[in-house]
Amino acid sequence: MNEPRHPNFFAVEYADQVREEAEYALAYLKHLERMIQNPANISQFPRIQEYEELVSRGIHWLTIELLDLLSARTTRKLMKNALHIKAYLTFNLNICLKDLYNLVTQRTRSHFPVSEYLRKIHVENVRPYVYNSIDNALRFFMRCYFGDKFKATLACMTELTGDFRVRPIELHRKGILTVEVPEVNITRTRLWSGLAHEAAHHRLSMIPGMQKVDNLFEELSEELQKIGWRHVPKIYKSFEIVEWLSYLQYQEMLADISSVMVIGPASIFGLLCYSPPVAYDTFFTHPPLPVRVHYAFELLQSVVEESTDCAKELQDLRRSWDLYYRNFGAGEAHRDMVEEYLSVLRDSYQSDLFEVVRESIVVGSHINPFNEETWGKISDAIENKQLEKLGPVELVNVPLYRRWKSYPEMLKSERTPLLYRSYEKKLTCFIMKRFAELHP
Amino acid sequence: MRERRKWFSFAAYVGRHGDYARRHFDVEATHMENLLEPYRNSRSLWEVLLEIIHDAPQPGVKYDMLTRRALKAFPEGFSKQEMKSSLSLLRKRKLIAYHRQTQTYSVARGAKLPLR
Numbered sequence: 001m002n003e004p005r006h007p008n009f010f011a012v013e014y015a016d017q018v019r020e021e022a023e024y025a026l027a028y029l030k031h032l033e034r035m036i037q038n039p040a041n042i043s044q045f046p047r048i049q050e051y052e053e054l055v056s057r058g059i060h061w062l063t064i065e066l067l068d069l070l071s072a073r074t075t076r077k078l079m080k081n082a083l084h085i086k087a088y089l090t091f092n093l094n095i096c097l098k099d100l101y102n103l104v105t106q107r108t109r110s111h112f113p114v115s116e117y118l119r120k121i122h123v124e125n126v127r128p129y130v131y132n133s134i135d136n137a138l139r140f141f142m143r144c145y146f147g148d149k150f151k152a153t154l155a156c157m158t159e160l161t162g163d164f165r166v167r168p169i170e171l172h173r174k175g176i177l178t179v180e181v182p183e184v185n186i187t188r189t190r191l192w193s194g195l196a197h198e199a200a201h202h203r204l205s206m207i208p209g210m211q212k213v214d215n216l217f218e219e220l221s222e223e224l225q226k227i228g229w230r231h232v233p234k235i236y237k238s239f240e241i242v243e244w245l246s247y248l249q250y251q252e253m254l255a256d257i258s259s260v261m262v263i264g265p266a267s268i269f270g271l272l273c274y275s276p277p278v279a280y281d282t283f284f285t286h287p288p289l290p291v292r293v294h295y296a297f298e299l300l301q302s303v304v305e306e307s308t309d310c311a312k313e314l315q316d317l318r319r320s321w322d323l324y325y326r327n328f329g330a331g332e333a334h335r336d337m338v339e340e341y342l343s344v345l346r347d348s349y350q351s352d353l354f355e356v357v358r359e360s361i362v363v364g365s366h367i368n369p370f371n372e373e374t375w376g377k378i379s380d381a382i383e384n385k386q387l388e389k390l391g392p393v394e395l396v397n398v399p400l401y402r403r404w405k406s407y408p409e410m411l412k413s414e415r416t417p418l419l420y421r422s423y424e425k426k427l428t429c430f431i432m433k434r435f436a437e438l439h440p
Numbered sequence: 441m442r443e444r445r446k447w448f449s450f451a452a453y454v455g456r457h458g459d460y461a462r463r464h465f466d467v468e469a470t471h472m473e474n475l476l477e478p479y480r481n482s483r484s485l486w487e488v489l490l491e492i493i494h495d496a497p498q499p500g501v502k503y504d505m506l507t508r509r510a511l512k513a514f515p516e517g518f519s520k521q522e523m524k525s526s527l528s529l530l531r532k533r534k535l536i537a538y539h540r541q542t543q544t545y546s547v548a549r550g551a552k553l554p555l556r
Binding site: 056057060061063064065067068071076077080081083084086087090091092275276278280282284285286 | 470471472473474475476478479480482483484486517522525526529530532533535552553554555556
């Protein structure tokens with residue numbers, strides 16, 4: 001297969017997200033190096049040489065790897081480098097970095113200067129708005145799923161590592177939700193789709209016993225378990241685990257569909273720009289990426305009329321996804337699993353899933369779920385650069401859609417897409433401020 | 441139309457298996473680790489080249505030998521262009537040096553090597 005001349009949009013976006021994570025980790029490492037090498041702190045660290053070695057090797061390794069990533073010009077090379085860095089961060093660096101950071105903070109009482117870092121990446125004005133805007137955005141999504149009377153105190157925490165998570169805690173009283181957000185995602189447009197997805201998970205875990213949701217699970221569970229028995233790793237081949245995994249996958253499907261129904265393409269962009277391009281062939285906690293992308297596109301294409309601008313854009317997006325997937329989805333075992341999965345969904349359950357979400361999960365009366373009209377408003381706003389009148393659903397769609405639209409132009413002018421994000425950063429600040437002002 | 445079965449309790453189901461499963465899965469963390477598992481010990485071309493050069497006896501290693509060994513390490517997807525750019529990256533970072541007289545690559549004197 002001939003490699004297209006330019007790297008694929010989604011490969012660039014995924015690689016760029018990894019680049020930002022790596023640069024963030026690098027900034028952390030440099031902060032730790034400064035702390036450890038400060039003569040005043042020597043007595044605080046009995047194993048100083050070991051720490052120095054660890055930090056210095058991490059800095060060297062990441063610097064070279066980042067240079068290598070920035071020089072990548074093809075989809076394959078971008079994906080390979082990005083996955084390589086992501087695996088290094090996940091398995092080698094994040095855990096020891098977190099432990100070392102805790103140790104250094106505890107002993108020297110010095111914290112990583114997040115504001116300084118944000119200034120460096122040109123989103124310095126965003127810091128005062130972060131927590132309020134995340135709270136307000138999440139409250140908006142919760143109301144889409146729980147109804148207009150949803151009330152909770154949200155405690156947002158940002159973490160160096162980890163993933164999006166919303167969970168209830170009981171401190172002095174009920175009704176407090178902790179919201180964990182990976183720190184690096186604060187500056188990413190993927191933040192909003194992550195919140196929309198997690199809010200749906202929270203709804204599913206807090207209100208069990210919804211008859212339609214449960215009935216569908218009972219039917220689908222049998223089919224999922226059949227796939228599961230064929231593809232689950234050997235160590236997990238037990239009735240309980242396969243059943244539990246199909247339960248988790250069902251929840252993921254519902255959360256994906258809910259999020260697509262509410263915010264539309266932003267959810268697909270988020271999914272594709274965040275998920276590693278890997279053709280995994282094991283039955284695990286999430287459905288395979290091509291399956292998730294498939295039902296998301298099917299849902300969106302079912303709500304727009306054919307031959308409209310919106311339908312054409314969705315077709316373009318889907319074509320771009322197909323090209324991207326061709327680069328990593330050739331494994332036979334993976335294809336088999338995806339095909340089995342899709343044949344189950346396509347033939348029997350896809351429309352049931354959409355119906356269940358529409359009737360039982362997306363229940364807020366104040367929202368107008370994504371539709372052609374929303375799309376029109378987004379395109380107009382981008383064209384006329386007038387974002388002030390947009391509502392939350394439109395706002396979360398603007399940055400990645402705008403980036404998608406300007407991508408061909410970016411390539412024509414031979415800019416390096418990995419480094420050209422200044423307008424997107426401006427948009428991030430703007431959206432943060434808008435959400436902070438929102439009074440839900 | 442499929443036949444609808446009797447009502448099934450999701451809550452009861454979670455109660456039956458939830459604790460057991462939660463002990464085994466931190467869903468998000470294991471998901472990402474599972475996806476990236478095949479790349480856990482993967483290495484970039486520059487890392488492999490640096491390792492070969494580092495392990496080579498004096499006066500260093502020739503380009504042809506480097507290519508052969510790199511090709512062995514990356515039987516699929518190896519490209520000479522990528523190798524050249526990796527070598528140039530290592531030279532720019534002053535981790536390796538090229539000796540014209542012997543036409544060999546060796547580790548630069550005093551360089552701290554980011555080898556794992």
